[in-house]
Structures are given as structure tokens and as C-alpha cells.
Amino acid sequence: MRIGYVRVSLNEQNWDMQLDALKERGVEKIFQEKMTGKRDDRPELQRCLDTLRKGDELVIYKLDRLGRSTFKLLELTKHFEEEGIDLISIMDGIDTSTPVGRFFFRTMASIAELERDIIAERTKAGVKAAKARGRVGGRPETPKKDLERALRMYDCNEYSVPDIVERTGVSKATIYRAIKKRNEKTGGIVNG
Known part of the structure; x- marks a missing residue:
């Protein structure tokens, strides 16, 4: 089954362009949401994810409709891969039902994982350097x-x-x- 998800920001009023593109792709059921992409607690997105089953395709207009952070997008695509769900992003030209689409997402996932590891190393090094100078992190102690x-x-x-x-x-x-x-x-x- 082809299931679609469209989202517009709170200040963005029109989702007709997204709806038209999804209908053109033969999407059978569309979940619509008016909410910022920064939030992870989007009820319609959750309903959409709960509806998806193995063999289904999730069609979106653009990747940023699913989430604003690379980490969130990769978390979702990993879930889709584990559940046997394909992701199609119309404007980004991504289709994980194809070998090239799967390769693209695996490459992105590897880069994001590397980025997370580098950030974690920098954070540890920064904390170590601060401790060496006698600084301690966290909130100041209550008098x-x-x-x-x-x-x-x-x-x-x-x-x-x-x-x-x-x-x-x-x-x-x-x-x-x-x-x-x-x-x-x-x-x-x-x-x-």
C-alpha cells in the first residue's frame, strides 16, 4: 500500500502542492499535519508510522517533511528498513525500493554515525580539558x-x-x- 505524509509549518498555510504530488504518485491514504518539523511528538506522523506494514511504501514530498534533523531521518529510515517499508521522497529523488536508493541511505547513515562519534569524542575531550583547568560542568549548586x-x-x-x-x-x-x-x-x- 502507498501511504503518504504531508506536513506544513504553523506559519505555512497551504499543502496543496504536496497533496497533488502524492496523489500523482498513486498514494492511497494520506496523513496531514500542521506542525513544526522540529517536534518529534507529531500525532499524525505517529498514526502514519503505526499504519505502515511490511511491503508498504511511505511517500513524502521532501525529506524535511519527515524531520529536520539528520539523526531523526536516519532513525526513521533504519526503522523502515528493519520493517520492510520503502521510503519515496519525490523532490529528493529518493526511492529505497531500488538498490541505488538503499545505497544512498546506508551511505547517509554511515556519515551521520561518523558525525555523532566525532561529536562525542569532541565533547569528551572538552570535558577532560575543562576538568584539567578545574572547571566542573552541570548546573551551579544551590546555596x-x-x-x-x-x-x-x-x-x-x-x-x-x-x-x-x-x-x-x-x-x-x-x-x-x-x-x-x-x-x-x-x-x-x-x-x-
């Missing part, structure tokens, strides 16, 4: 006096956690971590 104040406010049961966050600047996660740590030490007993 002890601010955390103690937040815990006192929590213990008096007069403030909600959002109120405490707003008044002290201590994050909700930090407050809950401190409460959990304190409860583990004291067995849940709070010193008033």
Missing part, C-alpha cells in the same frame, strides 16, 4: 542557605512547592531531592 530556607518553608506546611520555588529560587527538583535525602537519613522524621 545551602536557600535550600535550608526552602525546606523550612516546606516543613511548616503553609506554602505549596510552587510558592517555595517562586520565593526562594530553588528548583522543584532540588527541593524534592533534598526532602528525599533527608527522609532517608532520618527515616522520615522531621526535626521541627
Whole structure:
């Protein structure tokens, strides 16, 4: 079965050109979505992916309709290959049902994997260099006096956690971590 997916950005209003191109290719069912391509939680794309079965073809107008990042595109195409689903991108001239199309995507996947590995190596080297200079990554530690104040406010049961966050600047996660740590030490007993 030929299944299509079209997407326009929130500020882009017209998907007629995409629909016409997919219908010209004999697409039987089309999923349409008006949403940014940066988001991975696109409901119509998910419905489209859930509909695809072995032997189906997913037809799109252009690769950027599926996703904006190379990593996301390669993740999807790997899934398609594993499930026996072919991908056809009309404007990019890609058709993974052909040997050349499969070769093209495997080559792209290899390049993307190399790029991820290089980025990971650079990141590790940067962290190592920063540590050698005495710098430590991560968020700055919450000042002890601010955390103690937040815990006192929590213990008096007069403030909600959002109120405490707003008044002290201590994050909700930090407050809950401190409460959990304190409860583990004291067995849940709070010193008033």
C-alpha cells in the first residue's frame, strides 16, 4: 500500500502542492499535519508510522517533511528498513525500493554515525580539558542557605512547592531531592 505524509509549518498555510504530488504518485491514504518539523511528538506522523506494514511504501514530498534533523531521518529510515517499508521522497529523488536508493541511505547513515562519534569524542575531550583547568560542568549548586530556607518553608506546611520555588529560587527538583535525602537519613522524621 502507498501511504503518504504531508506536513506544513504553523506559519505555512497551504499543502496543496504536496497533496497533488502524492496523489500523482498513486498514494492511497494520506496523513496531514500542521506542525513544526522540529517536534518529534507529531500525532499524525505517529498514526502514519503505526499504519505502515511490511511491503508498504511511505511517500513524502521532501525529506524535511519527515524531520529536520539528520539523526531523526536516519532513525526513521533504519526503522523502515528493519520493517520492510520503502521510503519515496519525490523532490529528493529518493526511492529505497531500488538498490541505488538503499545505497544512498546506508551511505547517509554511515556519515551521520561518523558525525555523532566525532561529536562525542569532541565533547569528551572538552570535558577532560575543562576538568584539567578545574572547571566542573552541570548546573551551579544551590546555596545551602536557600535550600535550608526552602525546606523550612516546606516543613511548616503553609506554602505549596510552587510558592517555595517562586520565593526562594530553588528548583522543584532540588527541593524534592533534598526532602528525599533527608527522609532517608532520618527515616522520615522531621526535626521541627
